[in-house]
Every structure is written in C-alpha cells, then in structure tokens.
Amino acid sequence: MNRTDRLYALAEELRRVGRAGTTSTRLARLFEVSPRTVKRDISSLQQTGLPVVAQAGVGGGYVLEASVGLPPVNFTPAQAVALALAVSALPPGSPFGTDAEAARAKVLDALSPADRARADQLAGRVWSRPDAVGDVPAPRVLRAVEQSLARQLVLAIEYRSSTGAVSRRRIEPVVLARTRGTWYLVAWCRTREGLRWFRLVRVLRADLTTERYDPRPVADVGDAPPDAHPVSARPSD
Template identity: 35%
Template structure:
C-alpha cells in the first residue's frame, strides 16, 4: 500500500510529540525516506504554524518548542466509545489487514482523552466482545482503498477480475460505490465492456489500476442494486424429531433461527436452513436417533451422503 506524504508529515508530528528530541537520521529511517525529505516534512509543519526547532550539523535533531502541545480533541463519552468500538470492529467487515493501524489509532485516541473518560472507555471496551462472522470474507485493504479513491475522484478503473467460475477477464469500470453487503465487499458501477451495471466482489479482484478518464456518476443505491441482482439462497423449513430430551441437547444445537421443544419423550427441532448437506451431517454428528418430517429434500441429502460414505469405505464398489 502506498502512503500519502501528508500522512508521513503527521507521523513526524506524532514522533516529535512523543519524544523530547528526535534526530533527522532516525526520522528518515522510521519513515523510509531521505534526510532531505525529512527536512521538507519539517518545513511543511513549520508552514502550518507548528513550532519545530532544529539543530544543525552532524547528529542534528528536531524538537517541538518547549511547552507546545496540540490542543486535545474533545469527545463526549458516547463519541469516544463509538470511535473505540468502531476501530475494533474493522475485522467484522473483513479488514483485518488494518488491525495494526487500528491499534495505533486507538492509542492516539487514548492519549487525547481526559483521564476520567479514558478510564471509562477502557472499562467499557474490556466488557465487550466482538467476533467476526464466519461468513465475512477477508478483503485486501489496499485494493479497497484504491476503489474508494476512484469513487471519490470519479475516475475509471481497470480491473483484472476472476469470476466465481474461475474465468479471468480485464474490465474497465466506472465505479459508483464500494459497499459491504452480506459479509463481502463489492465494487458496483458501469462496466464499459458489457455496457451495463455490474457488481464485482473485491476479494476476486486480482489487480486494480486507476485510469485518467473520469465520468459523472448518477444518483445510485448500491445496496438496493445488490439486493435485486444477487441470487438469494433457498431457505428450507425443517422439522426433525430427535430421540433425546432437550436438556441433553443443550450446547449441541445452535439456537440461531431454531426452536426446540419437548415432544414424545424426545425433542422437536424446527427452524430454517439453507445448506441441507451440512445440516444432514450435523444430525448424524449428534449421535442420537432421529426422524425427518420435513423437508423431503433432506432425505435426498442423506441418500447422497450414504453414497459418498460407501465410496470411502468400499473403494471400487
């Protein structure tokens, strides 16, 4: 990922605030730039009215004028908590690559808060657990950043894309929106090759390049478009009787979209499932006798599983 020079200028300011004095050589090493470039960054800070003082000669160093500190950012308790939890939630939208940056931002946030508010936010963070859904797809933050820049600057992009059927293609796309939907990031816009609206999963984009050509985007609701175009998995109503009382199944049966009740000395399980193959395997894994009432398609899944089991246990038959 490339870095904006303005971000490096702010990094210089962070280092100067954290240390009494920093040498130009250390700044150059930390930022991976030349000493001359460090001088330009320092000049930029001085032009912004920040009193950076420098010592000339071998071993020259920089420091902020004694007593100078940027005024603290002012947040209410709710605002500070929203920022802290938002930074921690990046993994929930598949951006775990940004975790180090989020941790650094959290540390900066903590430094700006008054002690009382800092303690309160820290205590609240410790009692909150966030867990990424298994359906969230990890996304390359660099590609997403480039797509967002394309949207902001209304510039066309060139995509090297691989479809769900593993077909590779190159597309030029006028991206209207980058949107997180159903656990995945999508780039949605006008495909010049197809001359039509298209959506592209960001995790299937092999490379993205900003082009010079620009466009005028229309008013556009990307979420509504995705809802109307992406296939919706079929959901099955399941009803199964299990030969075990409900208390014996506690902790074994997920209660997500599921209802269990005592019935005839056993348990009636009702719910909705999209993947009947995994549900069939789950029932077998419970290790108790059961009876399938609905749907009939679940019987077919057991027949298929039986064939697969015979292929493994009786090779050549």
C-alpha cells in the same frame, strides 16, 4: 446518558449543524428527552458562555452565533468507546478498515488522561466479535477501490469470473455493498456498458487511473439487499 454527557453531546450537535441551526423538537428526539429539558440544557450551555441563540419559528430552534469562532470537536469517553466498538465490529478485510483503525487511535489519543481512563474502563465492559467472512479481498485492491470512490477516479481492474475466466476492464465505482458475508463493488463497466456486481475477492488487480468520472446515482443500483444498509452515522434532520 447522564446530564453532563448530554450537555457535551448537545454542544457538539449544535456545532455540527452549524449556522443552519436545529429545532428543539429534533434535539429532544435525538437525546430522548423532553423539549423542556432541551431548553434547560440550552440555558445551562449559554450560562457557560456557549454562544447559542434562539431562532423564531414553530417549535423553537437554536443556532450558534456566526460571529464567534468554534473550538475543535472533542469526544466524550462514551463516544470514543462507541467508535471503537464500531471499528472492532468490522469484518476482516473491510473497505476503509485501515482508516477506521487510524481514526479510532486518534480519538483515543485526543482524550484527556482522565477521559482516557474512563474510556478504557468502559471499553473493558463491552465485548464484541467481528463478523468473520470466508474470503478477504487483497489489501491493495481494497485501497484502490477506496481511493477510486473517494476521489472519483476510474479504476482499471483484472477480474476473475466464477468460471475462472480473467478479463480486464475499466469501471466507475458506484456502491460498496456487503451482503451474505461478502463484499461487492457495484460499478459501471465500460466493457459491458452497464452496472455490474464485482465480488471483491475475485478482483485480482486494481489500478487507480488519472481519469475522473461523474458518479452515477445510487438509485441506479436499485434497492439494497435485505442484509445490507447504507452507512449513516446521523439521524435524519
């Protein structure tokens, strides 16, 4: 990352953490530079008018002044390409795939003409192949699952077991997991009164109800499979 892009990304990171602020040590680790470089970069941002103030304490810290409004978050060409790459790597039929494509398009449309040209040039040098799967869940099922998780609404499903038997259940989604190339929905099954792993491709129908539920802790599911990891876009604070 060159210095111009780093300054831009540093300003966005300060904007993200907001009034809580963050330490120079963490910023140095995040951008893979020395704490001294972070201090020089902060000074440069202050000279451009960004309202950054130093916090007292071990290691030093920075926070944006609460009295000054913040402009909208923008993206660098490299960040736009990174998002496009992540979206393109989604397997066909991935949950939130439609929303991911919409977000990718919005980010590219928000770039200035010059930045869009830089992003297009960079993207042309990055090749990616989606990790195809053997079966793809029905789009209507995926959408209902997505909304159930996001809005914490009970889901009514028709499910076909490995033996071909079809059952109707009401479930409370906990985790979406992709392992061994297949998407599963881990949910509390009210019929079985326990957590169950439902293979999404076997969900014949999924209807969103109006009944809310309190999400069970992810820890109740146990450890993630070796090839499945929680989706996290940020390093730990």
